[in-house]
Amino acid sequence: MRANIWRTPTLFIAILLLLPLILTNYGVKLTSEVLIMAIFVMSLGLIIGFAGLVSLGHAAFFGLGAYVVALLGTHLDNTYVLIIAAAVISGIVAFVSGLLFIRSSGAYFLMITLAFGQMLFAIFYKMESVTGGADGMAVSASLNLGFGAIESRVGFYYLVTIAFLVSYYLLRVFISSPLGKGVRGIKENESRMTALGYNIRHYKLIVYSLSGMLAGFAGALYAYFNQYVSPDLLHWMFSGQALIMVIVGGVGTLVGPAIGAGFFVILQSYISSYTDRWPMIMGVIFVAIVLYGRGGILQIAMLLWNKLRPKRHKEEETPILPKEGNGFESVKG
Amino acid sequence: MVGKKRLGKSRIWISTLLTLVLLVLGACSNQTASSGEGEPIKIGAILSFSGNFAPLSESIKAGMELYFEQNGNKIGNRPVTVKYEDDEANPQVALRKYRQLVDSEKVDLLVGPISSSVVYALRDVIEKDKIVLIVANAAANDISWDKKSDYIYRVSISNWQDGTPGAAYIANNIGKKAYVLAPDYPAGHETIEAFKAAFVAAGGEIVKEAWPKLGNNDYATYLTDIQQTKPDLVFPFLAGTDAIRFVQQYEQFGLKGKIPLTGTQEFLDPLVTDPAGQAAEGIIGATMYTAALDNATNKAFVEAFTKKYGKTPNYFNVQGYDSAQVIAKAVEKAGSVKSEDLTKVLKDIAFSSPRGELAMDPMTHNLTLDMYLAKNVWKDGKIVQEIMGDAMKGLKIPETPPAKSK
Numbered sequence: 224m225r226a227n228i229w230r231t232p233t234l235f236i237a238i239l240l241l242l243p244l245i246l247t248n249y250g251v252k253l254t255s256e257v258l259i260m261a262i263f264v265m266s267l268g269l270i271i272g273f274a275g276l277v278s279l280g281h282a283a284f285f286g287l288g289a290y291v292v293a294l295l296g297t298h299l300d301n302t303y304v305l306i307i308a309a310a311v312i313s314g315i316v317a318f319v320s321g322l323l324f325i326r327s328s329g330a331y332f333l334m335i336t337l338a339f340g341q342m343l344f345a346i347f348y349k350m351e352s353v354t355g356g357a358d359g360m361a362v363s364a365s366l367n368l369g370f371g372a373i374e375s376r377v378g379f380y381y382l383v384t385i386a387f388l389v390s391y392y393l394l395r396v397f398i399s400s401p402l403g404k405g406v407r408g409i410k411e412n413e414s415r416m417t418a419l420g421y422n423i424r425h426y427k428l429i430v431y432s433l434s435g436m437l438a439g440f441a442g443a444l445y446a447y448f449n450q451y452v453s454p455d456l457l458h459w460m461f462s463g464q465a466l467i468m469v470i471v472g473g474v475g476t477l478v479g480p481a482i483g484a485g486f487f488v489i490l491q492s493y494i495s496s497y498t499d500r501w502p503m504i505m506g507v508i509f510v511a512i513v514l515y516g517r518g519g520i521l522q523i524a525m526l527l528w529n530k531l532r533p534k535r536h537k538e539e540e541t542p543i544l545p546k547e548g549n550g551f552e553s554v555k556g
Numbered sequence: 557m558v559g560k561k562r563l564g565k566s567r568i569w570i571s572t573l574l575t576l577v578l579l580v581l582g583a584c585s586n587q588t589a590s591s592g593e594g595e596p597i598k599i600g601a602i603l604s605f606s607g608n609f610a611p612l613s614e615s616i617k618a619g620m621e622l623y624f625e626q627n628g629n630k631i632g633n634r635p636v637t638v639k640y641e642d643d644e645a646n647p648q649v650a651l652r653k654y655r656q657l658v659d660s661e662k663v664d665l666l667v668g669p670i671s672s673s674v675v676y677a678l679r680d681v682i683e684k685d686k687i688v689l690i691v692a693n694a695a696a697n698d699i700s701w702d703k704k705s706d707y708i709y710r711v712s713i714s715n716w717q718d719g720t721p722g723a724a725y726i727a728n729n730i731g732k733k734a735y736v737l738a739p740d741y742p743a744g745h746e747t748i749e750a751f752k753a754a755f756v757a758a759g760g761e762i763v764k765e766a767w768p769k770l771g772n773n774d775y776a777t778y779l780t781d782i783q784q785t786k787p788d789l790v791f792p793f794l795a796g797t798d799a800i801r802f803v804q805q806y807e808q809f810g811l812k813g814k815i816p817l818t819g820t821q822e823f824l825d826p827l828v829t830d831p832a833g834q835a836a837e838g839i840i841g842a843t844m845y846t847a848a849l850d851n852a853t854n855k856a857f858v859e860a861f862t863k864k865y866g867k868t869p870n871y872f873n874v875q876g877y878d879s880a881q882v883i884a885k886a887v888e889k890a891g892s893v894k895s896e897d898l899t900k901v902l903k904d905i906a907f908s909s910p911r912g913e914l915a916m917d918p919m920t921h922n923l924t925l926d927m928y929l930a931k932n933v934w935k936d937g938k939i940v941q942e943i944m945g946d947a948m949k950g951l952k953i954p955e956t957p958p959a960k961s962k
Binding site for chain 2: 247248249250252253256351355356357358359361449450451453455456491492495496501502
């Protein structure tokens with residue numbers, strides 16, 4: 224049993240680590256971007272899929288993290304300090320704003336996060352003297368973890384891979400912890416959790432702040448990745464794209480959003496080279512997934528797997544998509 | 557126990573899926589190298605085909621395609637392929653497209669972008685990768701000043717050159733008190749700043765500045781304000797749909813004919829005046845190009861353009877045409893597509909543009925332009941531009957930012 228449990232993650236990690244060997248230079252760069260986006264989208268997937276908080280302003284935290292690196296980076300050039308500062312500041316902003324926001328839910332939560340995101344966007348757009356306004360600013364800080372500047376693409380790729388794996392692992396740990404279970408309980412039945420004596424606001428606030436922190440962390444990596452930040456990173460369009468990535472990938476799981484991020488970024492990069500109408504194609508895919516596969520790509524893939532897999536396994540047929548909150552993410556290893 | 561078993565299955569499945577996704581990444585990338593005689597020259601064009609800037613991008617593309625078509629899609633004896641990419645006017649997307657073009661497609665040089673924020677975003681990576689960029693539209697002044705790069709050359713116009721040339725004529729002939737209006741974003745501020753400096757130097761006075769947001773629908777508040785301020789003239793800088801709406805609402809408010817409307821070259825271009833219709837009649841300003849310009853290159857250009865596309869060319873078409881032309885000239889003269897050879901000839905490249913005989917200013921990597929005074933007149937059921945004379949000959953952007961006028 225034990226071997227079985229460790230086999231797949233090990234395999235996956237090995238693939239990630241060996242990938243640069245088969246990819247082109249551009250492929251490595253694109254995969255790095257996918258992994259950064261995956262961290263960001265996982266942070267959004269966390270609050271949507273496990274706490275039921277649908278936010279349309281999550282890019283604000285991502286952008287905030289990126290700007291922290293860009294702005295503080297002009298004064299001090301220590302990668303550890305900058306990345307931690309980005310995560311902490313985004314986390315604090317998420318905590319303070321969350322104090323207000325988590326009182327609302329559903330469409331109201333969506334609207335208030337949207338408004339908040341646009342407010343931050345406007346601040347960074349307008350503060351031209353500090354942030355460069357619409358023209359954005361270059362990131363002067365160099366990536367250095369204490370053993371020489373990381374300038375090669377492959378070096379950056381490995382850094383991002385480790386960041387992704389660690390984020391994923393921490394999120395798994397969080398979800399299967401009592402705290403995470405409490406959060407999921409709130410999503411399933413809020414009044415019951417209240418009746419059981421849980422202070423649901425505390426739980427929501429914690430998961431919201433955590434998610435903001437992770438988004439800020441991803442934003443910080445993105446600032447290093449592009450060496451340039453602009454207010455578009457905080458714009459609601461980007462929040463909306465992240466939301467689409469979560470839904471396309473599969474709500475209520477951890478890997479789903481990550482797959483959605485990969486799917487979206489790759490599609491955006493390639494389809495848009497052939498046609499200017501790529502948002503239309505994305506739109507059709509999105510509608511199809513929402514109509515026919517509410518669990519996203521992940522569910523469609525599972526469906527296919529169940530159809531195709533050999534008969535002898537049939538006796539242990541399992542539900543296509545595990546019930547929410549009782550899924551494969553929840554079982555401890 | 558059953559739970560654990562199940563878990564193993566789904567895990568295997570998930571990771572297989574992820575592997576597939578990641579393998580797709582690898583499979584998608586294709587590599588081609590190009591160099592030497594007879595090998596195709598690859599040009600990457602980063603423009604904004606979706607969103608507000610779409611008509612501008614389509615115009616530039618049309619101009620480029622016309623030039624290459626006229627020359628058999630060849631530079632020297634090497635065929636040319638142009639790869640067009642859409643940056644959605646978003647610098648982050650533009651950077652991704654840039655990497656795709658440079659790393660994966662291995663383009664020899666770049667043309668682009670529309671938006672100033674995109675050119676700023678690309679500037680540092682271009683310096684690092686040492687790849688030549690021919691700027692076909694982005695007008696940010698700083699690309700000729702602090703952000704000047706050995707690899708970036710502008711064949712369009714800078715904001716400074718857009719705002720400055722009409723000012724003296726307007727102050728001397730139309731009125732001394734100007735009401736200025738521009739969208740609240742960097743290009744708007746840069747253009748108005750340039751106009752203000754030149755207008756004040758010519759003895760004029762700015763009575764009021766208005767800064768509507770970019771992509772405004774309703775100019776009623778500003779038009780009411782103009783009615784109450786009673787300036788001698790209005791000088792706006794607006795582009796695309798903003799300009800069309802402003803011109804139409806200016807007429808609806810009954811201001812047309814009462815307070816003279818002037819403006820930047822955007823207001824003297826078919827891209828704005830065709831949809832705006834008769835409302836655009838009478839606008840006076842300085843422009844670098846109108847289809848009515850009297851020179852041999854322009855006559856041939858207008859004829860070829862009208863034949864191919866069935867409409868009057870606008871100045872974005874010319875920017876596209878000239879971008880293609882400058883690339884061809886530079887590659888022929890340098891005899892290679894290597895950046896270090898190209899930059900040597902691009903610094904002071906001279907060419908026959910439909911705008912006249914033009915040359916690159918080696919100090920700013922920006923064109924020295926002749927600016928013409930033009931007026932919109934209503935003729936045969938459409939607006940045409942009539943040239944009234946020269947606004948400024950050989951107008952160069954200053955080598956350093958001028959001191960701010962306050």
